[in-house]
Amino acid sequence: MSIREKLDISAYLVVGPENTKGRDVAEIIKDAVEVGFSCVQIRSKIASARELIELTRQASNVIAQAGKSDKVALLVDDRLDVVLAARKQGIKVDGIHVGQSDIPVEVCREYLGGNSIVGLSARTHELFEYIKTADVSQIDYFGAGPLHETKTKPDCGLDLDGKVITRSFDDIAELARLSPIPVVVGGGVKLADIPELAGTGIDGFFVVSAVCGADNPKSEAAKLVETWNSERFKLSR
Numbered sequence: 001m002s003i004r005e006k007l008d009i010s011a012y013l014v015v016g017p018e019n020t021k022g023r024d025v026a027e028i029i030k031d032a033v034e035v036g037f038s039c040v041q042i043r044s045k046i047a048s049a050r051e052l053i054e055l056t057r058q059a060s061n062v063i064a065q066a067g068k069s070d071k072v073a074l075l076v077d078d079r080l081d082v083v084l085a086a087r088k089q090g091i092k093v094d095g096i097h098v099g100q101s102d103i104p105v106e107v108c109r110e111y112l113g114g115n116s117i118v119g120l121s122a123r124t125h126e127l128f129e130y131i132k133t134a135d136v137s138q139i140d141y142f143g144a145g146p147l148h149e150t151k152t153k154p155d156c157g158l159d160l161d162g163k164v165i166t167r168s169f170d171d172i173a174e175l176a177r178l179s180p181i182p183v184v185v186g187g188g189v190k191l192a193d194i195p196e197l198a199g200t201g202i203d204g205f206f207v208v209s210a211v212c213g214a215d216n217p218k219s220e221a222a223k224l225v226e227t228w229n230s231e232r233f234k235l236s237r
């Protein structure tokens with residue numbers, strides 16, 4: 001079974017060098033993967049193409065060293081060129097995450113092939129209508145948010161009138177109910193939010209700061225995963 005077919009977005013780490021307070025990106029990925037993060041995205045708005053390829057290589061290596069290359073998906077944000085170049089160099093990278101104004105998903109799918117993962121950020125404006133009617137034939141999941149405003153991405157949830165729309169837990173439950181494909185929610189997500197998020201029926205949470213900004217990223221990552229898993233277990237009984 002391909003990693004696309006068994007995609008697990010339950011605990012999804014998004015990380016780049018601008019998020020780690022000077023600490024090594026690969027070390028933080030290693031910590032998160034060791035304690036059960038199930039998906040990793042390399043995202044940087046400042047790194048060069050070469051730096052992004054190198055970060056992707058290191059991420060792929062630490063996932064392999066943890067023995068999880070067939071379980072933990074590795075994606076790159078925005079940069080189809082980086083994914084293609086990384087693959088050309090023999091790096092195992094599983095897909096891409098794009099937003100509404102990035103490279104179209106059809107182009108990503110065409111270049112990356114049927115075994116790759118393509119994630120798409122949901123539109124902010126008229127989100128529920130969008131989720132119900134969007135063409136999802138080329139994509140594997142929707143990224144949505146923010147739960148809270150966040151300095152990591154101040155434009156997340158910006159509506160046409162320039163105001164940021166945050167999503168309530170009720171909104172998120174509605175999203176989970178309406179979406180024909182898995183949904184992962186991020187933007188301001190902290191440990192204290194996990195129990196209620198798990199109760200909404202979404203497929204996972206994504207975080208930057210909760211792990212990358214923590215004094216101890218490994219223990220914070222472990223708490224996030226344990227809390228998500230135990231809440232989901234309670235709900236499944």
Ligand SMILES: Cc1ncc(COP(=O)(O)OP(=O)(O)O)c(N)n1
Pocket residue numbers: 012014041043077078097098099100102119120121142143144153184186206
């Ligand atoms: C899992 C996930 N969801 C949403 C986003 C945001 O992507 P995008 O809208 O393209 O914005 P940037 O991340 O490029 O600023 C994401 N990266 N990951």
Ligand SMILES: Cc1ncsc1CCOP(=O)(O)O
Pocket residue numbers: 014145146150151152153156186187188189206207208209210
């Ligand atoms: C919404 C979003 N999309 C990509 S990064 C990001 C912000 C993540 O926020 P935080 O750092 O609070 O986890």
Ligand SMILES: [Mg+2]
Pocket residue numbers: 077078097098099102
């Ligand atoms: Mg983008």
